Amino acid sequence: MTKQVKKRADQIMNNTRRRFLKTSLMGSAAIAAGCTSEVSTDEEAKIDTWRPLRILILGGTGFIGPHMVREALRRGHEVELFNRGRTDSNLFPDLKLHVGDRNNGLEALEGKSWDVVVDNSGYVPRHVEDSAKLLAPVVSHYIYISTISVYGDFSKPIDEDTAVGVLDDPTTEEVTGETYGPLKALCEQRVISEVGANSTTVLRPTYICGPGDRTDRYTYWPVRTMRGGEMLWPGAPEDDIQIIDVRDLAIFTIDCLEKKITGVFNTVTPKGSFKMGDLLEDCLAVTDADTMPTWVEAAFLKNQQNISLPIWEDPNGPSAELLTVDGSRAAAAGLKNRPTRETARDTIGWWKNLPAERTATVKAGPSAEREAEVLSLWHDQNH
Numbered sequence: 001m002t003k004q005v006k007k008r009a010d011q012i013m014n015n016t017r018r019r020f021l022k023t024s025l026m027g028s029a030a031i032a033a034g035c036t037s038e039v040s041t042d043e044e045a046k047i048d049t050w051r052p053l054r055i056l057i058l059g060g061t062g063f064i065g066p067h068m069v070r071e072a073l074r075r076g077h078e079v080e081l082f083n084r085g086r087t088d089s090n091l092f093p094d095l096k097l098h099v100g101d102r103n104n105g106l107e108a109l110e111g112k113s114w115d116v117v118v119d120n121s122g123y124v125p126r127h128v129e130d131s132a133k134l135l136a137p138v139v140s141h142y143i144y145i146s147t148i149s150v151y152g153d154f155s156k157p158i159d160e161d162t163a164v165g166v167l168d169d170p171t172t173e174e175v176t177g178e179t180y181g182p183l184k185a186l187c188e189q190r191v192i193s194e195v196g197a198n199s200t201t202v203l204r205p206t207y208i209c210g211p212g213d214r215t216d217r218y219t220y221w222p223v224r225t226m227r228g229g230e231m232l233w234p235g236a237p238e239d240d241i242q243i244i245d246v247r248d249l250a251i252f253t254i255d256c257l258e259k260k261i262t263g264v265f266n267t268v269t270p271k272g273s274f275k276m277g278d279l280l281e282d283c284l285a286v287t288d289a290d291t292m293p294t295w296v297e298a299a300f301l302k303n304q305q306n307i308s309l310p311i312w313e314d315p316n317g318p319s320a321e322l323l324t325v326d327g328s329r330a331a332a333a334g335l336k337n338r339p340t341r342e343t344a345r346d347t348i349g350w351w352k353n354l355p356a357e358r359t360a361t362v363k364a365g366p367s368a369e370r371e372a373e374v375l376s377l378w379h380d381q382n383h
């Protein structure tokens with residue numbers, strides 16, 4: 001028995017024991033009805049047939065990758081990585097690393113096979129096509145991490161069937177704010193045409209947040225709240241917002257590969273379930289600060305230059321639907337969103353333990369000076 005099979009068998013035996021105890025507590029009638037022996041036979045069959053999946057992650061050492069790696073290992077699977085060895089290269093010293101660059105450097109993957117590949121690092125259609133072509137014959141499932149930025153029009157309601165954006169120049173490989181979404185849409189199409197829709201999962205996350213986020217877009221809110229004083233909150237408490245906790249995305253990704261869930265899925269918090277006012281309450285609850293929120297109307301903010309307010313969108317603006325994407329398909333397939341309070345709590349906990357040079361600058365949100373200026377203009381207008 002390999003180490004992973006033994007670990008998984010132990011997990012199943014522990015579950016069986018727990019269920020046995022639970023059944024016993026349900027009373028002798030249940031035992032007399034044979035519940036315990038049925039559970040036991042079923043679980044034993046699982047031990048006989050279960051084997052770890054051999055997972056290749058293209059990437060694995062940035063933000064979402066490490067959460068996926070840990071979740072897969074926790075469930076007893078085998079994980080190998082492919083990357084250039086530049087980002088956090090000491091993170092997983094025990095994992096097999098195939099070193100290469102997606103830009104014409106896939107040799108390290110040749111002549112090998114895995115059960116499933118999770119592609120986190122594909123931004124350029126040519127790179128994704130190359131990896132999908134090489135891996136299609138040697139994996140039975142390809143999971144491509146895409147984005148909700150693929151959609152072409154954020155002024156109308158969005159589900160997975162909404163049209164994706166199209167590049168002005170379909171030959172470009174330059175990833176910019178404008179090309180990122182349509183390039184990812186082309187990447188999705190290349191995977192599906194190389195691997196086949198029946199063996200492909202495309203996950204389209206919205207803003208991914210939680211411990212390890214390098215963008216600080218969600219992190220800005222609890223961190224700024226922690227600083228205290230008067231704080232600018234854009235729009236109104238009832239404005240919709242949408243995120244996906246990185247741990248929920250990781251769990252769903254590993255569920256997809258274990259259960260071979262294929263198809264295209266928006267991975268978001270349920271539409272309409274999370275509002276700016278909820279975010280404020282989360283931030284206040286997880287920080288011990290004397291912060292005084294001031295809600296500043298969207299119409300006023302529209303006329304201010306150089307004020308970045310991450311994740312929020314003007315509900316009457318051209319991108320209003322970016323934060324009300326339909327995620328019901330993924331929910332039906334098993335995606336579960338943890339309480340957003342937990343995301344806020346763990347984000348601030350992670351932030352507090354980062355080195356001072358990392359926390360010296362928050363990469364998103366307005367500077368303290370700009371925030372104070374805009375607040376002052378807002379107060380002037382209202383007095």
Ligand SMILES: NC(=O)c1ccc[n+]([C@@H]2O[C@H](COP(=O)([O-])OP(=O)(O)OC[C@H]3O[C@@H](n4cnc5c(N)ncnc54)[C@H](OP(=O)(O)O)[C@@H]3O)[C@@H](O)[C@H]2O)c1
Binds near residue numbers: 062085146
């Ligand atoms: N952040 C968000 O809010 C958000 C939202 C929606 C979708 N997404 C999607 O999430 C994915 C990004 O996740 P992540 O960066 O956290 O993933 P990750 O798997 O944790 O990290 C990215 C990995 O890619 C490797 N890599 C980068 N360039 C490479 C290259 N040319 N060749 C080979 N390996 C390369 C990096 O290692 P080396 O540098 O060592 O090569 C690193 O291991 C993207 O697909 C993005 O579109 C993100």
